[in-house]
Amino acid sequence: MPNPIKRTxxxxxxxxxxxxxxxxxxxxxxxxxxxxxxxxxPFLDSIExxxxxxxxINAQGEADGMRPIIFTTxxxxxxxxxxxxxxxxxxxxxxTYLAPLEAELGVKSSHTVGRSHGTADSSDYKKRIEAINxxxxxxxxxxxxxxxxxxxxxxxxxxxxxxxxxxxLAMQFGLKAANFPLIPEDFDRGxxxxxxxxxxxxxxxxxxxxxxxxxxxxxxxxGSKYAALPNCRFEVAEAEKMMRREGIRWLDSSTKSxxxxxxxxxxxxxxx
Amino acid sequence: MPNPIKRTxxxxxxxxxxxxxxxxxxxxxxxxxxxxxxxxxPFLDSIExxxxxxxxINAQGEADGMRPIIFTTxxxxxxxxxxxxxxxxxxxxxxTYLAPLEAELGVKSSHTVGRSHGTADSSDYKKRIEAINxxxxxxxxxxxxxxxxxxxxxxxxxxxxxxxxxxxLAMQFGLKAANFPLIPEDFDRGxxxxxxxxxxxxxxxxxxxxxxxxxxxxxxxxGSKYAALPNCRFEVAEAEKMMRREGIRWLDSSTKSxxxxxxxxxxxxxxx
Numbered sequence: 001m002p003n004p005i006k007r008t009x010x011x012x013x014x015x016x017x018x019x020x021x022x023x024x025x026x027x028x029x030x031x032x033x034x035x036x037x038x039x040x041x042p043f044l045d046s047i048e049x050x051x052x053x054x055x056x057i058n059a060q061g062e063a064d065g066m067r068p069i070i071f072t073t074x075x076x077x078x079x080x081x082x083x084x085x086x087x088x089x090x091x092x093x094x095x096t097y098l099a100p101l102e103a104e105l106g107v108k109s110s111h112t113v114g115r116s117h118g119t120a121d122s123s124d125y126k127k128r129i130e131a132i133n134x135x136x137x138x139x140x141x142x143x144x145x146x147x148x149x150x151x152x153x154x155x156x157x158x159x160x161x162x163x164x165x166x167x168x169l170a171m172q173f174g175l176k177a178a179n180f181p182l183i184p185e186d187f188d189r190g191x192x193x194x195x196x197x198x199x200x201x202x203x204x205x206x207x208x209x210x211x212x213x214x215x216x217x218x219x220x221x222x223g224s225k226y227a228a229l230p231n232c233r234f235e236v237a238e239a240e241k242m243m244r245r246e247g248i249r250w251l252d253s254s255t256k257s258x259x260x261x262x263x264x265x266x267x268x269x270x271x272x
Numbered sequence: 273m274p275n276p277i278k279r280t281x282x283x284x285x286x287x288x289x290x291x292x293x294x295x296x297x298x299x300x301x302x303x304x305x306x307x308x309x310x311x312x313x314p315f316l317d318s319i320e321x322x323x324x325x326x327x328x329i330n331a332q333g334e335a336d337g338m339r340p341i342i343f344t345t346x347x348x349x350x351x352x353x354x355x356x357x358x359x360x361x362x363x364x365x366x367x368t369y370l371a372p373l374e375a376e377l378g379v380k381s382s383h384t385v386g387r388s389h390g391t392a393d394s395s396d397y398k399k400r401i402e403a404i405n406x407x408x409x410x411x412x413x414x415x416x417x418x419x420x421x422x423x424x425x426x427x428x429x430x431x432x433x434x435x436x437x438x439x440x441l442a443m444q445f446g447l448k449a450a451n452f453p454l455i456p457e458d459f460d461r462g463x464x465x466x467x468x469x470x471x472x473x474x475x476x477x478x479x480x481x482x483x484x485x486x487x488x489x490x491x492x493x494x495g496s497k498y499a500a501l502p503n504c505r506f507e508v509a510e511a512e513k514m515m516r517r518e519g520i521r522w523l524d525s526s527t528k529s530x531x532x533x534x535x536x537x538x539x540x541x542x543x544x
Contacts, residue, residue, distance in 0.1 A: 263288040
């Protein structure tokens with residue numbers, strides 16, 4: 001096997017750089033045979049910082065023996081112009097798309113540095129923080145109080161991903177997401193816990209492959225009945241039976257990321 | 273005032289659409305005078321879905337009397353080709369950048385639909401879930417156990433944003449983030465809580481403008497001493513004095529989003 005090709009990639013932004021990094025990453029995953037060293041330069045907002053970035057990039061290029069690749073979303077044209085002087089291959093998102101978009105919309109862009117995540121005093125932002133607090137206070141069936149405020153209530157047997165998914169829904173979308181465990185007592189009784197019946201339209205279920213559940217539970221309580229494969233099979237089958245009977249929509253979380261699960265829930269419950 | 277211009281924007285992706293939406297959003301915020309109706313079409317992965325999307329887009333264009341705008345990151349060229357047939361203004365990220373990037377890298381891209389958020393069984397993904405569990409178990413000074421495993425320990429007076437920031441660090445970056453409140457007893461004693469001294473290099477402080485802290489605390493406990501402005505001034509001054517004395521890096525969270533705070537912490541503690 002020859003050595004893999006190595007290239008250094010810089011993500012440069014006047015904000016956090018999270019968006020340009022996500023975007024660059026989605027392109028880079030298309031080149032599996034290349035090893036990318038990734039460096040983020042966030043909050044670049046002065047001429048001095050832009051010049052420092054250029055020095056950093058050029059030094060890296062010398063060390064690599066290959067010019068680096070830059071992904072940038074710099075809005076300020078004078079800063080962007082400095083970064084473009086680096087000896088690098090530069091993909092500049094605003095340069096590419098702003099002019100065609102201005103032409104389509106028939107207006108000039110404001111060229112202001114965006115606050116794409118919202119400022120701490122915006123109402124959207126407050127809503128997100130409130131949603132996080134709500135979600136923490138309604139994790140794992142801690143309380144039935146205030147369920148009428150919930151945007152969504154997740155139900156699943158223990159260790160299907162209810163908590164991370166709830167937190168993601170709150171953090172990313174500002175949704176108040178409660179979650180309740182389905183436990184053997186619920187299956188014995190053959191119906192939903194009473195408090196949940198009243199909020200049926202907000203319910204969404206998660207399920208999982210029993211083998212995967214067994215593996216996850218073993219990591220927490222090795223050798224327990226809770227983690228044993230026959231018990232995992234039983235709980236999953238009972239939970240799916242209950243959800244089917246009660247008309248609760250659900251999805252299998254086994255191979256899905258929390259982003260994928262959350263986006264699917266949004267679509268299914270028509271939450272946006 | 274004339275009516276604002278209204279345009280409909282579609283975000284189309286074979287994945288969650290979160291990246292293309294963030295990206296499109298950063299461009300759209302440059303056009304403040306236009307009102308954008310935003311529609312996300314995630315998980316588009318069949319010819320039928322692509323055709324349905326085209327119908328949806330064309331119908332929307334008819335209703336608007338203006339062609340919609342499409343931002344897309346579809347990797348599959350045959351699906352992208354169908355979407356391009358819609359009567360819309362289409363900005364297609366892969367179409368724009370993949371060919372120049374292939375030329376620069378000297379290899380062909382794999383044109384595979386990406387799993388940019390990681391699959392549920394990848395080690396990165398497991399690390400994120402573990403980090404979320406760790407962070408929940410180490411919120412608000414619940415326990416001193418296992419602090420040696422923490423990547424970062426946030427300290428601040430109550431209601432500076434420790435919890436949302438810790439959760440974001442865990443969820444987005446897979447970092448184990450503990451957090452501890454600074455309380456009047458700590459100030460009386462004139463030194464850091466003993467458990468934290470041993471982990472000084474991992475500490476990062478948050479502070480806040482006393483007026484803003486007062487406002488946030490009033491929403492929770494109106495009229496209390498806890499929320500009173502003089503008390504907020506006292507706690508913030510004491511916390512800053514302590515952090516200065518102990519050499520703890522900190523930032524003012526008053527006007528920053530959790531994304532901005534988290535990215536800054538990463539930079540300051542050189543966590544990536």
